[in-house]
Amino acid sequence: MLKIIFAVIGRDLKLAMRRQADIVSALFFFVIVVSLFPLGIGPEPDLLRKLAPGVLWVAALLATMLSLPRLFADDHRDGTLEQLALAPHPLGLVVTGKVIAHWLVSGLPLALIAPVLGVQFDLTGDGLFVLTAAILLGTPALSGIGAIGAALTLGLRGGGVLLSLLVLPLYIPVLIFGAGAVDATVSGLGGEGHLSLLAAMTFASLGFAPWASAAALKIALE
């Protein structure tokens, strides 16, 4: 069971490494969107500190959306998705591997660069730490839920826009608790509760989403 998951992760990571431009451009998108906000709303540190969690999280959602349409589309186009679906394993495990690989190349880099951007928004020690932890804990859920949307819109006209329409509403809980964790920490309430809820959502979506995505992929492959 773990073998197939690791096999898929290994393959997808290798592919991503051969196509680093994609990872880098999603990351730069994140950086640029976050950096534009202070230009739009003014440089007052108090205001920026207040907006930081929300801005960073919304930008993280959008950056994730950017890479989602290709999660299955490339494999679909060249026929490897059929081969994956025909492998003698449950398709859900294959999708689990793909979701984890997607997180490693899209979510993890966001978490790594988030502290730097947090500094731009005048966040301090604790806030930065919790921001990173929240993005680290929450982005796997984004990859998981996003996989369902990517599978449902596979091969459709205007799939990218449709994907955002389907997936963004489902991202709301992650956004609320992700940004809430930083807010609570900055205001001195402590963000542990939020972080544990985020972790719960991530585990729930990693358990549930791959199987829903697998069902959607089977529908798309009929």
Added chain:
Amino acid sequence: MKDRFNLYRFASPATFYPLAGTLIPYFAAIAVLFGIAGLYLGMLVAPTDFQQGEGYRIIFIHVPASWMSMFIYLVMAFWAAIGLAFNTRLSGMMAQALAPTGALMAFLSLWTGALWGKPMWGTWWVWDARLTSELILLFLYIGYMALTAAIDDPRRADKAGGLLLLVGVVNIPIIYFSVKWWNTLHQGSSVNLTKSSMATTMLYGMLLMAMCFWMYSIAVALMRVRTIMLERERNADWVKAELAGDVQ
């Protein structure tokens, strides 16, 4: 076994189509009757609310519309589950027929909520848990309709849409509680069947209006599903026979 047989019989479009045709006028008539009774009680008889003045009367459509918007989504998810489990053709058509009505109910709930909020809270929109969840529900309806519209093969559309509905149903409580936690500005639930804070006439008026909305939704959905059936089954003999006759 016998029930099962009947279920399958009614799940066949050829049987359901004429049945729906007969039922529509009844549902429409009942909706009108309930509507008249509800409006009479709510608008003419019910006394004013001492806290909210006459503005509270918006409740007679706001609450039924909100209920229906949630209820219709649940019914669609129910049909989706049936469709995915038993591969019945009718279920996907029912879900698709209900979606626009559900979306309109969600819109009405938001619209009346805004018109209620302005005099009560002094603002058209507050980011409170229920309004926000209702807005997200509207997004979910729109997402469902956009997804099914984007897929050309009706069966794939049914299955993919059904899956989306089930994912949505799992997520709605999570979304609702997260939004509720995020902001609890709204007044507490004003309807409680055991111990109501409302005058009885108000409660009855509201329940009558809810029945009216319910019957209305069924009637419109049945009308829509009949069209979808003709369209989908256009090569079936019963549709050809139907079209050869003088259909309205």
Added chain:
Amino acid sequence: MIYWNSFADFLHMGGYGFYVWGSFGVTALIMAVEPILVARNRKTTIARLKRQLRAESRTPTE
């Protein structure tokens, strides 16, 4: 039995007329327009299917 003293009172709704009638008006509009749209859609669909049926019966395919 009836709560209102006059029709003008009823329309005025204790100062909330705009909000109350705005809500009821839009609801009534939607509930009137939706069935009309559904019925019209049904008519055009039937007309189109009839045309298709006629075209098919004239030129038997395959």
Added chain:
Amino acid sequence: MLEADNLECVRGERRLFAGLGFKLEAGELLYLQGRNGAGKTSLLRMIIGLLPPEAGEIRWKGQSIRRNSEDFRADLCYLGHLNAIKEELTPLENLLASAHLADEALSEDDALDALEQVGLAGREDLACKYLSQGQKRRVALARLVKERRPLWVLDEPFVALDVAAVDWLAGIISGHLQRGGLAVMTTHQLVAIPAGTVRELKLS
């Protein structure tokens, strides 16, 4: 080994075929024929279990392939009209990755050997995007060289191959049949397969 009963296929609103059945034993090859749009590819997708039939059942070793799908897929090798190779990977990596994902043991030596047989010696380490269309197809076909799973399902395997390659592939398929394998394939050109019993199924 492989049986189909009373299959019905509806695509969109067209019924492509109904009441279709066949039986295939070890060492036998089934040619699916029919003009474009007759449902050859749909039937292939039913046989590999991706498309559920409207009615009827397909059985492998007496078990429904939909119920025992993982056992069935462990015995199945499918080659579609898409190459199922990754442009970014080299031919060698492609072969190893697809074997790995299908849970097959394929040593690097075997993979290199297979690539040599399809005439890609010396290009093992070149990313597939630098290969020509014909070479990419041959990377896909190289999978068959060391393939020992009993059921092969091939969608137009001879398309866009030169004469020598057609002969070579026919040899590979007969070797498979001689080992007691089964094969189902669609094709426009009838290619003589030297070994095994050839059955034909015409879809009209």
